Amino acid sequence: MQESGGHTLKAFDEDIGQLRALICEMGGLAEHAISEAMRALMQRDVEGARAVVEADARLDALEAEAEAGVVRLIALRAPMADDLRDAVAALKIAAVVERIGDYAKNIAKRVSLLEGRGRIEPLSMLPEMARIAAEMVHNVLDAFVERDAAKAREVCERDRALDDFYNSIFRALLTFMMENPQNITEAAHLLFVARNLERIGDHATNIAEMVVYAATGERMGERQKGLDPEAGR
Amino acid sequence: MNEPTDTLTRNKMSARGVSVFYGDKPAVRDVSIEVSAEHVTAFIGPSGCGKSTFLRAFNRMNDTIAGARVEGRIELDGEDIYASGMDVVQLRARVGMVFQKPNPFPKSIYENVAYGPRIHGLAAGKAELDGIVEGSLRRAGLWEEVKDRLQESGTALSGGQQQRLCIARAIAVDPEVILMDEPASALDPIATAKIEELIHELRGRYAIVIVTHNMQQAARVSQRTAFFHLGELVEYGETSEIFTNPRVQRTKDYITGRYG
Numbered sequence: 001m002q003e004s005g006g007h008t009l010k011a012f013d014e015d016i017g018q019l020r021a022l023i024c025e026m027g028g029l030a031e032h033a034i035s036e037a038m039r040a041l042m043q044r045d046v047e048g049a050r051a052v053v054e055a056d057a058r059l060d061a062l063e064a065e066a067e068a069g070v071v072r073l074i075a076l077r078a079p080m081a082d083d084l085r086d087a088v089a090a091l092k093i094a095a096v097v098e099r100i101g102d103y104a105k106n107i108a109k110r111v112s113l114l115e116g117r118g119r120i121e122p123l124s125m126l127p128e129m130a131r132i133a134a135e136m137v138h139n140v141l142d143a144f145v146e147r148d149a150a151k152a153r154e155v156c157e158r159d160r161a162l163d164d165f166y167n168s169i170f171r172a173l174l175t176f177m178m179e180n181p182q183n184i185t186e187a188a189h190l191l192f193v194a195r196n197l198e199r200i201g202d203h204a205t206n207i208a209e210m211v212v213y214a215a216t217g218e219r220m221g222e223r224q225k226g227l228d229p230e231a232g233r
Numbered sequence: 234m235n236e237p238t239d240t241l242t243r244n245k246m247s248a249r250g251v252s253v254f255y256g257d258k259p260a261v262r263d264v265s266i267e268v269s270a271e272h273v274t275a276f277i278g279p280s281g282c283g284k285s286t287f288l289r290a291f292n293r294m295n296d297t298i299a300g301a302r303v304e305g306r307i308e309l310d311g312e313d314i315y316a317s318g319m320d321v322v323q324l325r326a327r328v329g330m331v332f333q334k335p336n337p338f339p340k341s342i343y344e345n346v347a348y349g350p351r352i353h354g355l356a357a358g359k360a361e362l363d364g365i366v367e368g369s370l371r372r373a374g375l376w377e378e379v380k381d382r383l384q385e386s387g388t389a390l391s392g393g394q395q396q397r398l399c400i401a402r403a404i405a406v407d408p409e410v411i412l413m414d415e416p417a418s419a420l421d422p423i424a425t426a427k428i429e430e431l432i433h434e435l436r437g438r439y440a441i442v443i444v445t446h447n448m449q450q451a452a453r454v455s456q457r458t459a460f461f462h463l464g465e466l467v468e469y470g471e472t473s474e475i476f477t478n479p480r481v482q483r484t485k486d487y488i489t490g491r492y493g
């Protein structure tokens with residue numbers, strides 16, 4: 001939907017601008033957490049992983065701030081139409097981004113548990129998967145800020161690639177576990193890492209749906225959302 | 234323009250291609266709309282958009298304004314209200330009106346309500362008239378506040394009470410439609426809330442059309458909203474749709490506070 005002029009009441013525009021900036025900052029932190037957690041995992045950097053875990057507190061604080069901002073906006077500005085949809089989307093997106101941060105934190109927490117263990121091959125697929133997940137988060141928040149429904153729909157399309165990755169990593173790890181029980185601990189951790197990344201993709205897709213709704217007022221159809229990789233198996 | 238999609242409602246009044254002129258100048262242009270019997274319909278729009286002028290066409294209030302002229306057709310239950318045989322006094326009993334400023338007669342509370350039924354011969358005797366007065370004041374949510382002082386002047390009431398008295402007066406003649414032109418804009422928030430609650434209670438019994446500048450009020454009391462701009466009906470639909478997802482840019486700009 002085309003952007004019209006600013007509100008007659010300028011303070012309204014400022015409030016909405018601040019809210020978007022906040023969501024953007026959260027998105028940046030979550031994206032950074034994903035790539036840092038993956039870097040720490042690949043390099044077995046326990047210190048770096050700890051930094052990711054600690055940085056998550058900031059995301060939690062920002063989520064609380066965004067929630068307070070939305071409540072204030074609704075109470076004081078009585079937003080209507082696209083403004084109202086924007087406010088509701090911001091509230092939900094903040095919660096989802098916080099959750100994405102939790103998944104990244106979970107990946108980081110596994111780094112110390114893997115210390116001293118061997119490396120198995122499927123590990124090499126994870127950085128690319130993490131890159132896609134982080135990019136989805138990045139793009140979907142860009143789409144939110146730009147109110148760009150088309151860009152949000154593209155994010156949903158990418159979720160399929162992530163699901164494909166997850167399925168092949170799942171099979172590969174299963175094979176490794178069957179070949180040598182010694183691999184089971186590491187393989188199980190990596191399976192969780194892959195699962196976390198796959199969930200991040202799903203959450204980015206959820207955000208995309210909210211962006212589409214905020215921007216157009218239309219709900220995305222079930223078909224557009226991408227299928228659950230485990231459904232139907 | 235999107236029309237309300239529910240088909241379960243009965244239309245009480247309908248306007249077909251209605252224009253209203255003051256002299257040569259059109260204040261309302263070619264408006265067609267259906268007013269549901271069961272719903273509260275809100276007309277919103279900026280000052281001068283023609284919403285009040287259009288509302289007044291629904292009971293021929295514009296007839297009293299020199300130089301005002303109505304084109305098109307307005308029907309009440311399918312009957313053309315501008316037809317030559319239409320009794321305007323009778324029409325205004327069927328289609329009552331409540332104005333922005335409470336305008337009780339400078340008479341007692343009782344007389345304010347009894348006046349209409351009396352001139353329309355709706356009551357056979359004193360007892361029946363008393364019953365109508367009490368019933369109307371009850372429905373207007375005013376009875377408990379005034380039952381012990383019915384002989385006091387209507388103008389001695391507070392603004393909010395006066396407005397409810399005017400609503401009691403309007404419903405005393407058992408109308409089918411009540412038109413409200415900014416009924417709460419001169420009232421404080423508490424009195425406004427009482428009027429809104431009253432509108433909610435009256436809904437279903439009467440078809441109600443309300444003109445309001447207060448969009449939150451339109452959102453609170455109505456099930457359907459029509460947005461007017463520059464004398465045109467821009468968008469008409471379910472209130473929940475209009476306020477969450479308007480289809481027309483002009484509507485969106487207005488309700489989000491970007492207009493002008």
